[in-house]
Amino acid sequence: MPQAIRAAVCRLFGEPLSVESVQLADPVRDEVLVALESCAICHSDIMAISGRWKGKLPAVFGHEAVGRIEAVGEAVTGLSAGDRVVLSLIRFCGRCYYCQKGDLAFCEAEFGLASRSPLTLSDGTPVVHGMKVGAFAEKAVVHQSQCVPVDERLDGDIACTLSCGVMTGFGAVANTAEVAAGSSALVIGAGGVGINCVQGAALAGATPVIALDIHDEKLEISRRFGATHAFRADMDGASLAAEVKALTHGRGVDFAFVAVGHPPAIQQAVDLTRDGGQVIVAGIPGRDDIAEIIARTFGGRGISILGSKMGSARPHVDVPRLVDLHHAGHMHLDELVARRFRLDDINEALDLVRSGRELKCVIEFGGDA
Ligand SMILES: [Zn+2]
Ligand SMILES: [Zn+2]
Incomplete structure (x- = not known):
């Protein structure tokens, strides 16, 4: 059964996002439902919202996220409910030409989520699954390859910055x-x-x-x-x-x-x-x-x-490597996060990122997610 979640919807390019209730479909086959803890705002989100990358609307953007798996499709392997994962916009099959070369970001496989967004407005209008994640929302449905397990020692606002x-x-x-x-x-x-x-x-x-x-x-x-x-x-x-x-x-x-x-x-x-x-x-x-x-x-x-x-990232190689470097004291991650916001205040956060004066602004979804 689809469920109602709150999301920040881009209805018009260049306009403030609309925080509203949308419907999120259940994960099927090799898909995973993740309840989000935090999502950082990336300059790519700003570009997408501005319309400079073109594309269709309405859309939910946001992709630098971390959360906890709530449900998995019947064909998912190696991930289960309760796992904490960083979400990546790199969705890959592991078998195609590019995947075999290690260039996962160019994977040429067809995925169900590419043609069937899990998001709809409350009136049934399809919503673009922006950045292949749609993480300016309380929950997201992604392909299993987009989930990289991450340990509990990193706070969510720090962990989400790793993903992009x-x-x-x-x-x-x-x-x-x-x-x-x-x-x-x-x-x-x-x-x-x-x-x-x-x-x-x-x-x-x-x-x-x-x-x-x-x-x-x-x-x-x-x-x-x-x-x-x-x-x-x-x-x-x-x-x-x-x-x-x-x-x-x-x-x-x-x-x-x-x-x-x-x-x-x-x-x-x-x-x-x-x-x-x-x-x-x-x-x-x-x-x-x-x-x-x-x-x-x-x-x-x-x-x-x-x-x-x-x-040139392979998230399942690079995210653990970055976490290890952080725990060893070599990577500054805490200092990347300048400000934290609630989803309702996302437009204020976007304005701050647009100003170019701060590093990361992170949306926190509250609760234990
Ligand atoms: Zn990004
Ligand atoms: Zn592939």
């Missing part, structure tokens, strides 16, 4: 770029993803680790996460290049990470990278945005630009 932002930023450094100790690194955008590029680079032994952001608050925060230097991203290009070159034997950095969805940041990263270095782009711009890159970057300067989707 931390994994994407850390993974861009550790999985996509495989930064070696002693390399120099630069990160454009010290938000939820970028700050984890910063701490991933510091943890990999990179030095210097240079953070750029347009907000002074973020520059200060990035130093606490391991940045050795931090500069305003909007200072004039020649002065910024001079600062970066002074820190890198006059060459520019080995690795530059673009953790914003602002297309000109890619050329800015190229400008600050040494000949033969790598630019790793993890930020996701609008669907039709175009980046202009000086053409001699490639053949002339030997710079590679690599895309990093979700930090």
Whole structure:
């Protein structure tokens, strides 16, 4: 029987979400019903709500979540009611071409949830299962592959950040770029993803680790996460290049990470990278945005630009690894969470995230979930 839950519904792009009662279907076959403890707001949610990624409405977005399994479909294996899980928007079959290559985020299998949303409005109108999770809601139905068991020692507001932002930023450094100790690194955008590029680079032994952001608050925060230097991203290009070159034997950095969805940041990263270095782009711009890159970057300067989707992550490998690093004192997770909100106040939380001045804002669903 479908059940009524409270959810924050996006009815019009660019408008405040509507917190209302919706219907959530039971999990079938290989699906899992999870009662949520917490859901962090990701910049991807902001982009989706703005309409810059297009798509259909009404929708429930939200994907950086943690909760406890309440029920499982008849074909689910290895998970049962009561298990605590981090939810990932990476839904994978484990058998297709991409899964066999380890690129789970590109899995090409067909899933029931892709064609049949578990969510409907109270009048029966279908609601898009946004980000494959729909976690701005008290409960979510996801495919079993999207559930990564997580231990009880992490508070929910911290655990939920692991599912996307931390994994994407850390993974861009550790999985996509495989930064070696002693390399120099630069990160454009010290938000939820970028700050984890910063701490991933510091943890990999990179030095210097240079953070750029347009907000002074973020520059200060990035130093606490391991940045050795931090500069305003909007200072004039020649002065910024001079600062970066002074820190890198006059060459520019080995690795530059673009953790914003602002297309000109890619050329800015190229400008600050040494000949033969790598630019790793993890930020996701609008669907039709175009980046202009000086053409001699490639053949002339030997710079590679690599895309990093979700930090080339395999959640069942990366989430436990991040938890271990946190428990060993190497990953700052508590400090990522700036503010906590109730679902009813989600629009206030979204505005704060849009302002770009804070790191993570987390929606807490209360109770023991
Ligand atoms: Zn995310
Ligand atoms: Zn697959």
